[in-house]
Every structure is written in structure tokens, then in C-alpha cells.
Amino acid sequence: MDTISVPDFxxxxxxxxxxxxxxxxxxxxxxxxxxxxxxxxxxxxxxxSLDPVLTDSGVSLLPTxxxxxxxxxxxxxxxxxxxxxxxxxxxENVLRFLAKAGKRARFVTSVCxxxxxxxxxxxxxxxxxxxxxAVYEQLETFPGVTGVHxxxxxxxxxxxxxxxxxGIDFGLTLLAALRGEETAKMTQLMMExxxxxxxxxxTPATAGPQLTAMAEAxxxxxxxxxxxxxxxxxxxxxxxxxxL
Amino acid sequence: MDTISVPDFxxxxxxxxxxxxxxxxxxxxxxxxxxxxxxxxxxxxxxxSLDPVLTDSGVSLLPTxxxxxxxxxxxxxxxxxxxxxxxxxxxENVLRFLAKAGKRARFVTSVCxxxxxxxxxxxxxxxxxxxxxAVYEQLETFPGVTGVHxxxxxxxxxxxxxxxxxGIDFGLTLLAALRGEETAKMTQLMMExxxxxxxxxxTPATAGPQLTAMAEAxxxxxxxxxxxxxxxxxxxxxxxxxxL
Numbered sequence: 001m002d003t004i005s006v007p008d009f010x011x012x013x014x015x016x017x018x019x020x021x022x023x024x025x026x027x028x029x030x031x032x033x034x035x036x037x038x039x040x041x042x043x044x045x046x047x048x049s050l051d052p053v054l055t056d057s058g059v060s061l062l063p064t065x066x067x068x069x070x071x072x073x074x075x076x077x078x079x080x081x082x083x084x085x086x087x088x089x090x091x092e093n094v095l096r097f098l099a100k101a102g103k104r105a106r107f108v109t110s111v112c113x114x115x116x117x118x119x120x121x122x123x124x125x126x127x128x129x130x131x132x133x134a135v136y137e138q139l140e141t142f143p144g145v146t147g148v149h150x151x152x153x154x155x156x157x158x159x160x161x162x163x164x165x166x167g168i169d170f171g172l173t174l175l176a177a178l179r180g181e182e183t184a185k186m187t188q189l190m191m192e193x194x195x196x197x198x199x200x201x202x203t204p205a206t207a208g209p210q211l212t213a214m215a216e217a218x219x220x221x222x223x224x225x226x227x228x229x230x231x232x233x234x235x236x237x238x239x240x241x242x243x244l
Numbered sequence: 245m246d247t248i249s250v251p252d253f254x255x256x257x258x259x260x261x262x263x264x265x266x267x268x269x270x271x272x273x274x275x276x277x278x279x280x281x282x283x284x285x286x287x288x289x290x291x292x293s294l295d296p297v298l299t300d301s302g303v304s305l306l307p308t309x310x311x312x313x314x315x316x317x318x319x320x321x322x323x324x325x326x327x328x329x330x331x332x333x334x335x336e337n338v339l340r341f342l343a344k345a346g347k348r349a350r351f352v353t354s355v356c357x358x359x360x361x362x363x364x365x366x367x368x369x370x371x372x373x374x375x376x377x378a379v380y381e382q383l384e385t386f387p388g389v390t391g392v393h394x395x396x397x398x399x400x401x402x403x404x405x406x407x408x409x410x411g412i413d414f415g416l417t418l419l420a421a422l423r424g425e426e427t428a429k430m431t432q433l434m435m436e437x438x439x440x441x442x443x444x445x446x447t448p449a450t451a452g453p454q455l456t457a458m459a460e461a462x463x464x465x466x467x468x469x470x471x472x473x474x475x476x477x478x479x480x481x482x483x484x485x486x487x488l
Contacts, residue, residue, distance in 0.1 A: 027275045042302070057278055059275075059306075060306040061303065061305065062296050165437040188446055194395070198417050
């Protein structure tokens with residue numbers, strides 16, 4: 001047997017899905033949304049070069065386009081989060097690419113701390129947005145962003161999800177907006193998305209103060225760095241990125 | 245800032261996590277479990293060569309070891325599923341690797357149709373196992389396997405998950421077995437795993453007959469191929485793989 005039978009759900013015109021890659025991003029932030037949208041899309045994995053990008057749990061991904069060769073008209077610009085967000089915030093070429101691509105994309109989207117990168121690129125000024133529960137303070141450092149503690153936040157063409165696993169809920173919600181509810185419902189069935197979390201500790205409210213303090217302690221250095229970087233960025237410029 | 249602050253949860257002795265890669269596997273099948281276990285592990289991505297492996301939604305992964313160079317003593321051998329399972333079933337080097345590695349691994353595990361590969365390698369003879377809702381008939385073609393329609397099935401050291409998104413529930417369950425409940429609960433909090441599916445269509449029972457028929461129709465060629473391949477395999481040998 002020489003072929004592999006993979007169903008092709010792409011209609012005449014597949015969606016152009018552009019996903020930013022950066023070192024120490026979180027693989028699952030990308031994989032959840034990409035699983036929902038990927039069968040309806042051509043996926044462009046975007047980086048500053050075509051070198052492999054190491055994610056924060058040790059798996060490497062291969063970019064397919066660079067900032068220069070990425071298609072200009074994306075249906076969806078998507079930014080995952082992860083521990084590498086802080087470093088990416090300091091990369092002017094990353095923020096410039098996002099600002100430029102975000103102006104043209106039909107939907108400007110993120111999961112987890114990816115919304116912090118969208119905000120730093122000036123793409124959430126005047127918008128409501130979600131992010132990982134631990135980085136709302138960092139997100140709101142940027143002018144004009146209103147953090148909303150929901151699993152998925154849709155504000156006009158900005159769709160943002162909460163932390164990591166929220167990417168599946170986000171992806172199905174966005175797919176429904178792009179391809180209709182029936183397609184999204186069938187995709188949910190194909191992915192057997194009938195979650196049964198083994199514990200009830202998915203948010204600080206359900207996890208309780210002790211577990212939450214442990215999680216915050218484990219992330220403390222990263223959270224502190226993130227706030228410092230975000231404040232430095234907003235203080236160093238009183239307006240969005242110049243001369244794009 | 246020259247460093248990225250990624251928390252290191254690995255204890256003195258990180259878990260050795262071996263994940264099989266194969267063409268047209270499902271990225272999310274891998275990413276869910278790897279997100280739960282990865283911060284406590286050294287992840288080995290195993291393939292027949294170090295060439296990039298294309299997943300079924302269009303994202304490529306980079307192997308880190310080959311069948312020959314994979315560490316012998318894995319704490320966890322994990323096999324993801326996907327539309328490429330049928331092709332992988334026909335690759336004798338894949339089945340031989342699994343049979344050999346599965347004999348030594350502390351835990352032999354899968355998500356989605358990955359359990360079909362474990363069964364074909366003789367690793368589920370006498371065990372209960374889960375798989376994607378659409379491939380239980382294929383799974384049970386192999387002698388001695390009892391399919392169980394649950395989200396996560398743990399039978400001695402065999403841990404198997406249902407379709408695709410079940411990998412998160414599976415991963416947290418396995419992490420609890422490996423590192424204790426508190427670690428698993430904190431990981432669930434870090435991943436903000438408090439799912440809010442936008443629809444209630446994650447199983448055939450909740451999706452109803454019409455959506456289920458549509459999903460089955462979309463996968464029909466692959467499902468038919470899978471049954472034929474599995475039957476041919478079991479008929480061509482009356483016992484497990486010879487001379488391992």
C-alpha cells in the first residue's frame with residue numbers, strides 16, 4: 001500500500017493559518033489549535049529562519065517560512081505562549097513581524113502568554129483578551145488591553161485563549177467562526193474531545209491556595225522577568241512600534 | 245538577558261520518555277501527554293532515521309534518536325495514533341522496535357490508535373486497552389486484547405488513552421502514577437486544564453447518529469484499510485513476532 005488515507009477536509013480554498021514559532025514556546029499551545037484548524041488549512045510555521053525551534057518541553061519543530069517569506073494574507077495569525085515569551089518580547093523582529101502580519105490577517109489570535117506578544121506588538125490596544133492565569137498582570141502592563149479571565153475571549157477579530165490546554169476550546173470556537181458550527185462539532189467528535197480531567201485543579205480557584213503558591217513559586221523567576229521586560233518595553237515607547 | 249527561565253521540575257533522575265514518531269501520526273496525540281510528562285523527563289523522539297517526520301495535520305517533528313540509538317531502559321514507551329497508523333502497521337521495523345522496547349519499558353503506553361500498534365507488536369495480549377472510538381474493531385482484531393470504552397485505561401503497566409484529546413487525561417493519570425498525585429495536580433494547574441468544550445459532541449453518544457455518520461464517512465477509507473491490514477497481519481502469523 002503506497003498511500004496513506006488522510007481525510008482532506010480542505011475546501012476549494014484552504015484557510016491560510018500562520019503560526020509564530022519561537023524558542024521555548026509551549027508545544028501544546030500550538031498543537032491544540034492546530035489540531036482543530038489544521039485539516040481545514042495550509043499551516044505556515046513562521047520563524048526568523050528555517051532552523052529547528054526548540055519548545056519548552058524539549059520537542060523541536062521545523063519552520064516552513066520566515067518572517068520574509070510568510071504569505072501576506074493570512075486568514076489566521078496565531079501566537080502560542082510559553083516560557084520563551086519573555087525572550088521573544090525582547091526580539092524587535094518578532095514584534096515587527098506580528099505588527100505587520102496582524103494588520104492584514106482576518107483573525108489575530110493567541111493562546112496562553114501569546115497574547116502578551118500580541119499586546120506588545122500593539123495588536124490588542126482597545127481589545128479584551130485572555131491569557132494564562134499567572135500572567136494577567138504582565139498582559140495588562142501594555143496600554144489599552146483589558147484582561148478577561150475566561151477560557152476563550154472573542155472581541156471582534158481578536159480571539160484569545162487562556163493557558164495551554166485552553167487552545168482546544170479556542171480552536172474549536174475559532175473553527176466555528178470560520179467554517180460554521182457543524183464543522184466544528186464534527187471536528188470535536190473526530191478529536192474525541194469529551195474531557196475527563198483526573199483532578200479538579202485546573203485553575204487557582206479550584207486548586208486552592210497551597211497548590212497555587214507552589215505553581216507560582218516554580219514560575220516566579222519567569223513571572224518577575226516578564227513583568228520587568230513588559231514595563232521596560234512600555235516605558236521605552238509611548239506609542240506603538242514606529243515606522244512599520 | 246541571555247537566559248530563558250524555564251522551570252526545571254526534573255528530579256535528580258529525570259524520567260526517560262520514549263515516543264515513537266511515524267509519518268502521518270497526530271501531533272496532538274503526542275503534545276498532550278508530552279506536555280504533562282515533559283517537564284519531568286528527558287524526551288526521546290524515536291524514528292527509523294533522524295529525518296523530519298510529517299504529522300497528519302502538516303507539522304513536522306524532528307526525531308532525536310533512531311530505533312538503534314534509543315536508550316534501552318525507558319520509563320515510558322509511548323505510541324501516539326493518527327491516520328498514519330495503518331502504514332506503520334505494515335512496517336516490520338516499527339513493530340520489532342516496539343516489541344523489543346516494550347519488553348523493557350516500565351510503562352507501555354499509547355493514545356488513540358497508538359494502541360493498535362502496541363497490539364500488533366504483541367504488547368497488549370491479555371490486557372485491557374482504550375483507543376479512538378472509531379477503531380475498536382481494528383484493535384480487537386489482534387488476539388488477546390480487550391477494548392474498553394473509557395477515557396484512560398490502566399491495566400498493570402499498560403496505560404492507554406482514548407482518541408487524540410484523551411492524551412491530556414492519560415498524561416496526568418500516568419504522571420500521578422510516576423510522580424505522585426500532588427505533582428500531577430500542580431501540572432494540571434500549570435496547564436490550566438479546566439476544559440470548557442464549546443459543544444457537547446465529543447463522543448458518538450453525545451454527537452448523535454448524524455454527526456457520527458459524517459465523521460465515519462470522512463474516515464471510511466482509512467477505517468476499511470485499517471481492518472484489512474490488521475486482519476492480514478493476524479492471519480499471516482499465528483504467534484507474536486518471531487526471533488526478536
